[in-house]
Amino acid sequence: MLDLFAGCGGLTRGFVDQGSFQSVGAVELDRAAAATYAANFDPTGRHTYAGDIAGYTEVPPVDLVIGGPPCQGFSALGKRDPADVRNQLWREFVRIVRESRARMFVFENVDRFAKTPEFQLLRAAAGEGGELADFQTQVFRLNAADFGAPQKRIRTIIVGSRIGPVAEPLPTHAKVPGEARARWVSLREAFLEGPVVLEPAVREEWLPESSIDFQGDAVPGAFKLRDLHITRNHDLTSLIRYAHIQPGQSRFQLPEELQYACWRRHTKGAGDVLGRLQWDQPAVTIRTEFFKPEKGRFLHPQWENGGEQINRALTHAEAAVVQGFDERHLWCGTKAEIARQIGNAVPPPLARAVAFSVAGRLKGAR
Template identity: 30%
Template sequence: MKSIELFAGAGGLGIGLCRAGFKPTKVVEWNRYCRETIAENRASKASPMAGWPQVEGDVRHVDFRDLEGKVDLVSGGPPCQPFSLGGKHRAYDDTRDMFPQAIRAVRETRPRAFVFENVKGLTRATFRNYFEYIRLQLEHPEVTIKTDRDGRPTEDWTEHLARLQKHATQSKYPGLHYHVVAQVLNAADYGVPQKRERVIFVGFRSDVDANWSFPVATHSADALLWAQYRSEDYWDAHEVAKRARPDLSAAPARALALKEKPIELAWRTVRDAIADLPDPEFEPEAAAEIAYHRFQPGARSYPGHTGSPLDEPAKTLKAGVHGVPGGENMLARPDGSVRYFSVRESARLQTFPDSFIFHGAWGEVMRQLGNAVPVRLAEVIGKDVARKLRYAA
């Protein structure tokens, strides 16, 4: 099945969707470092990006009309800075809001489905009306904002929202229409070794009988607690000595309250993701043999920035408005010491393949990874969407 990937970034969403069976016909990204990362990977026959048709430049200048009716899926992560809990909360008047361009791509190509991702902050109460505005635009992409002859808006977003609401409450929907569902998903619930919550929009064109819902979680925190404090299978699997295991007398109350083994798989932890890698701080020679696995000095712990514990899923990797923050991108060892995750470790936490090539200095690559969609989460959603599209074909 054919797709278009917008705001591709480092390619996490696109790689996952490729694994799910979608082949991109156009991949759009404007950031120079991300473009170079994609370019280096697409040149490799062994890469999941091999042969990606890359479009370099501003999505606002890309015409999608030549692909009308020729793609099955439009996907992407419109830049999230306006809505990030760590951002500036400008939202309504932020020119970095690229959802209008995502909606335009849907309008011009009329795909059978779309998948868009954004930060959880978009669902907070402050943005409730704007969240509804985005959802209604995705449902009715041909009901566009009014403009003058020069393309300048002649109504604000609240007036446009009112027209969309009136359109949506008609007995019949003229024109292009999508059935849209949106949900906040925690990537850890799907086997990603990171607690990363994101809102996902999935839409199916009204003539596609999808009967679709978000995939059921396959992993859980309770299952991890059971494996660590009840069966101790987790420690056995990692060959952790009895004396080095946590004191069971200090087990969380939630673990002690479990009556039987959960049916889900255990959340994957930082240890699960990186246990086979040498520590780049204490084993620099061995680490030097592994691409992108170098020690980065300068990490320190302070209130609110304590790093990701080794035996839990990592905290959400961050890109940061002013660079890489100190807490979220650090490993917190059991002895209380901390260090920054290497690029390779961060890529593992985002479930990128070890063969993936990154372009740029450590801070820039960490920014790419902090903005990425975990490959595994994208693949899980993509496979379920692809299954429905094949069934409805």
């Protein structure tokens, strides 16, 4: 397979873990993210292209192309500008699918992508007379929590196939469990009972002093998951604010004297801002600035009841676990670069579920 807009390799991690796929190429513009990808799936760095996808011309023949173009142009958090250059990157995806002679492709993006003109153009490319006319496309709206990630994160998955349709990925978890599904994985299970147990109390603010060579450049890393269990030094006023927020609450529960002036003027909307997570629920969607409680519902779930009050945002390690990464995955870059990689990643448990469906079709076509 070939991974486009590969980021830190969340999609590839899920597909490789499924057991049927091998990465023979990856394209990623961000050098730190490309270094992370290479550290995990391409130790020599020979098949990781760190640059603009428009310059990627030596396309290998593959069975499958996977990828998720940058979503900021489509995201509800962005300006949703139709002219945003990032909204046109799907055309490069189409080009490489054709040049690779792939039998299938998997295109991942935010939930909102299915409502954009670009989505209709992509579907049209697979229609009569289109560049991908020999592909049949299927669209799935999938929630990572339904596949074992401790996070409610909905994504649009488009599967294109020249060899017949795939089965819809089968959820393994549900908000209300049933005979065939377990309950959604909670933060308590993910942080305290899962394969990666992370102690709530942390003091370190900096990553270890370490770097690797990536295609001639020194890049910070490669860091293990527990190296990322670091926090920020919050000022006293912030700590006082955080101490007022109980699990499930947000900025609306702050006394007036602790609210920012802009919050006093805007009493509706942004209900997740300065929000505290809950132990017995999955997290909300992890974003690239999860380490700033003022940006969303990212306060650690531990409050006074049942233990020490933890007044900080999620650490990088906790955010990675929420995405579904484990201790095998290595990380490269600065704190900010790694946070961006984590926030933009496809949850590996979701990717693995899609991989099962795709592998079933590819094996059946041999």
